[in-house]
Amino acid sequence: MDTRLDLVFAALADPTRRAILTMLLEDDMAVTDVAEPFEMSLAAVSKHLAILTRAGLISQEKRGRVKWCKLEPDALKDASVWMQAFGQFEELDLDAFERFLDAELGQEPAR
Amino acid sequence: MDTRLDLVFAALADPTRRAILTMLLEDDMAVTDVAEPFEMSLAAVSKHLAILTRAGLISQEKRGRVKWCKLEPDALKDASVWMQAFGQFEELDLDAFERFLDAELGQEPAR
DNA sequence: GCAATCGTCAACCGATCGGTTGAATATGGG
DNA sequence: CCCATATTCAACCGATCGGTTGACGATTGC
Numbered sequence A, B: 001m002d003t004r005l006d007l008v009f010a011a012l013a014d015p016t017r018r019a020i021l022t023m024l025l026e027d028d029m030a031v032t033d034v035a036e037p038f039e040m041s042l043a044a045v046s047k048h049l050a051i052l053t054r055a056g057l058i059s060q061e062k063r064g065r066v067k068w069c070k071l072e073p074d075a076l077k078d079a080s081v082w083m084q085a086f087g088q089f090e091e092l093d094l095d096a097f098e099r100f101l102d103a104e105l106g107q108e109p110a111r
Numbered sequence C: 001g002c003a004a005t006c007g008t009c010a011a012c013c014g015a016t017c018g019g020t021t022g023a024a025t026a027t028g029g030g
Numbered sequence D: 001c002c003c004a005t006a007t008t009c010a011a012c013c014g015a016t017c018g019g020t021t022g023a024c025g026a027t028t029g030c
Helices: A001-010 A017-028 A032-034 A042-054 A074-088 A094-106 B005-011 B016-027 B033-035 B040-053 B077-086 B094-106
Strands: A058-063 A065-072 B057-065 B066-071
Touching: A001 A017, A001 A042, A001 A074, A001 B005, A001 B016, A017 A032, A017 A042, A017 A058, A017 A065, A017 A094, A017 B005, A032 A042, A032 A065, A032 A074, A042 A058, B005 B016, B005 B040, B005 B077, B016 B033, B016 B040, B016 B057, B016 B066, B033 B066, B040 B057
Parallel strands: none
Antiparallel strands: A058 A065, B057 B066
């Protein structure tokens, strides 16, 4: 029924995948470059990227022999909208947001 | 590391659990009453509630022989804050939100 | 005190998950 | 043309998931 929301939240539930999304915030990346910081096989990262793609959180476009990964932030909108129902987040907590950014971007995404 | 975020997103990835959260928006409920609309055993719903509790999304308090379930919207705040990094949702899409509420509250949460 | 109610526990099931390895498939460069 | 690079596929693995059933422990009402 609302399978889309299932896929988005399930995709976000894994720290490797959230780290990948954070990396893609900076720029589009090739699969090999996405995989580089992680202590797992390329095939494993490729699977993670497939899950993110199925959820609509990223898109992948093959140019030549390299496949470029691009963040698709719109897919988060449904999930974000859903969450608004519960927390009265209209007043976005900017302090918490800033602390989050410092923490998130300051750490390497290895697992 | 950031296990809390893992637990919250994983908990949200299941439609039954999201339906439970929606029900608890209206009021605190006993486990048996939470389970009533679902076509699954009480034990299954009890497990879902345990998962929501571990994620901090609800709390459970036993009064007498009935255990009351209460929404804990603060747990969504971390997840919501995390998501802000990606979509520029500062301008919350109120139309989409309203459409969501109509759809969500208009449907029965059976699965 | 006893039966009914509320809820969890434990064991089990098939399916999915996150990872591995090794082979296969493009594509590009010299 | 050939080799290296980029990525996926396929098979496998143990762990977890979402569900069931049946037994069990608390609590309540009469």
